[in-house]
Amino acid sequence: MTALSLTNVCKSFGSVEVLKDINLTVEEGEFVVFVGPSGCGKSTLLRVIAGLEDATAGTVNIGGNVVNNIPPAKRGIAMVFQSYALYPHLSVHDNMALGLKQEKQPKSVIEERVGKAVEMLDLSAYVDRRPSDLSGGQRQRVAIGRAIVREPQLFLFDEPLSNLDAALRMNTRIEIAELHRTLSASMIYVTHDQTEAMTLADKIVVLRDGRVEQVGSPMELYNNPANQFVAGFLGSPAMNFLKKAPLAIPENGALGIRPEHLRPTKGGRIKGTVTHVERLGGDTNLLVSTDEQEALTVRIFGQDGTLVGEKIELDFDDHAAFAFDAEQHRVTFAA
């Protein structure tokens, strides 16, 4: 069954068109990530689905029902915000129970659902604490718990990890993935972090300037990007784009090569000078300025003794490279 379908959804604020003709489906149990640069409309799209904003045009259908005129509380969704949005004067338990109380659920149901969520999220030791006495990660788990107890048809996450530090972000990301496996629930997750998108999603929706650029599984998008924007957005370090390429590319186009596909090779087709070395322990990134004055990143697996200022020759397998035309669309290489 389809958990969500959006048909020709548009949203304008005054004369500013923020969402332009969005068509999209989320299947039941699917984890869908909306990703894109700041200001591309991710949060607005999530808020239109939640009912916190009205669509200017188009249809929002949740679980088979058109919900355009249905208020947020009746849409069968639960939303988790970046800012947690917890009530400071309520305990963890009461924060999680509040939505159910407002729905006038019986006390036994409230206690059972809150108890289950507390256990699932490892919050047993904190049920009586106020949010101010919790760490950022614990607060976000409470916010997630508050969503879980409502047993929604669809979970909406709006950049839930952006206030957490790097280590906690990774742990919480894994917890969210585990939660998705346990609940088998439909989830939509907004982020501008391509690592979160790649690691969490069954399906990624890449947005740019209010439009859908491409939809697909993480590996489909990584291995088969439709255009230069998607190719450059997914992958870290980002794909290199060469204007002066050692292969035939369209006029004013670009050759795309991922950093991990470039390797130092004596007599290699790309020649340059190392301008910076990033030693990450497990990997080494070399920043190279080519003899054609273009900047490249090379990712070397493991540790590498290359020094800044060294001359370097690089090569790559032709089949691992991408060609883009002057409009940044992907094209196949001429045979």
Ligand SMILES: Nc1ncnc2c1ncn2[C@@H]1O[C@H](COP(=O)(O)OP(=O)(O)OP(=O)(O)O)[C@@H](O)[C@H]1O
């Ligand atoms: N209430 C509003 N009134 C006017 N413009 C708005 C309103 N809300 C959002 N916008 C504009 O809509 C565009 C998309 O905003 P949105 O918050 O959806 O982007 P985003 O992709 O989520 O960005 P970020 O990653 O920075 O949160 C932006 O240009 C923003 O300024």
